[in-house]
């Protein structure tokens with residue numbers, strides 16, 4: 001009978017313990033030796049083929065499965081732990097974050113609700129986040145996968161604030177809501193409008209000034225025009241660090257406009273939020289502390305391993321009005337494990353939720369907020385060094401001001417040649433910038449987000465570009 005059948009734990013932990021220690025040592029070596037490896041290697045077809053197969057019906061020894069991981073997966077990962085990974089906006093991770101993932105996996109806690117310590121850890125992380133950005137101590141929030149979902153939550157909370165909680169049952173019913181963001185806003189903002197049922201056409205993308213910041217008079221004019229035409233402006237999304245160039249909107253200006261116009265003021269600070277920890281960079285974010293809600297990531301500039309996004313909402317009731325539900329099977333009790341209300345499942349769309357907070361909590365405690373602020377400063381200094389080098393090279397041309405940590409530039413060759421140069425750099429494993437379009441031209445885009453990146457890394461990037469035969 002079932003009593004004879006073993007559970008999934010090892011009968012004897014000694015082999016697994018040895019294997020676990022080997023995994024840990026190997027991953028420490030992997031992180032410590034990152035500079036000796038190419039940034040990225042394309043996965044060979046043989047490795048892709050070796051990963052494929054039908055559902056394994058029977059067991060495979062854990063050591064054999066780990067060997068497959070070591071041979072087929074580990075060498076062909078994204079490469080964002082490497083100091084010369086500069087593509088998109090990727091954090092570098094830390095060994096302490098990795099250990100926190102191990103501990104969280106061991107506890108296997110579900111942070112949807114109930115009365116247990118992991119939720120207290122998340123509450124502390126939310127309180128620290130509010131403190132970091134200058135929001136009130138009572139600010140509510142939850143950790144989510146990333147800023148894309150955090151922005152969606154921001155849009156939903158703003159919608160409920162505009163139309164009242166009845167919208168949750170009755171739907172939008174042609175409410176005519178219109179939202180506003182700069183033309184430099186991340187694509188997850190229109191996607192949030194889409195997913196919220198508001199439609200991307202209801203998002204007004206306002207032009208930017210030469211510095212890439214939302215044009216405030218144009219924003220005010222568009223809000224007035226929409227009101228005049230009988231629509232219902234409800235939300236302005238400010239960006240603290242645009243994805244293309246790192247521009248930061250005039251957040252205090254947006255705050256004032258939102259106050260005057262009674263609009264919800266949300267900030268997408270996906271990576272820029274961490275600038276708040278640097279006394280030197282903090283003034284760039286002035287006005288973020290007035291936000292009704294802020295979305296940002298710990299997996300970017302805070303170097304917490306993927307994934308760890310965060311939504312903060314100034315008025316806790318606005319968040320619960322948007323998400324709280326009553327269900328008999330989730331009854332909150334005054335005592336016992338079902339105590340501890342309010343539960344995080346009332347603050348966002350997820351019911352089952354992992355213990356993301358542990359890796360954030362451990363990162364903030366082990367390094368301290370000041371050290372993370374200095375990581376952001378170093379990244380900005382490295383970006384300035386890259387911009388200065390680009391400006392000195394006649395074969396290169398800079399395409400945007402460098403407000404924070406992103407440098408967009410191009411070689412004075414065709415768009416196709418610039419794209420080929422980037423692919424060459426990636427395939428040679430020398431560096432991994434990405435590309436974007438700036439002013440209709442293809443830009444080589446270097447986002448300095450990794451705490452390991454230093455000036456010689458960006459010098460190596462430029463040297464390799466200048467060495468490319470397409471420039472000869």
Ligand SMILES: Cc1ncc(COP(=O)(O)O)c(C=O)c1O
Pocket residue numbers: 088089145146147148149186188239241242243268269270271297309
């Ligand atoms: C400004 C901005 N907003 C939102 C996002 C999306 O964040 P995530 O990838 O964590 O969903 C990014 C990602 O780079 C970003 O730079």
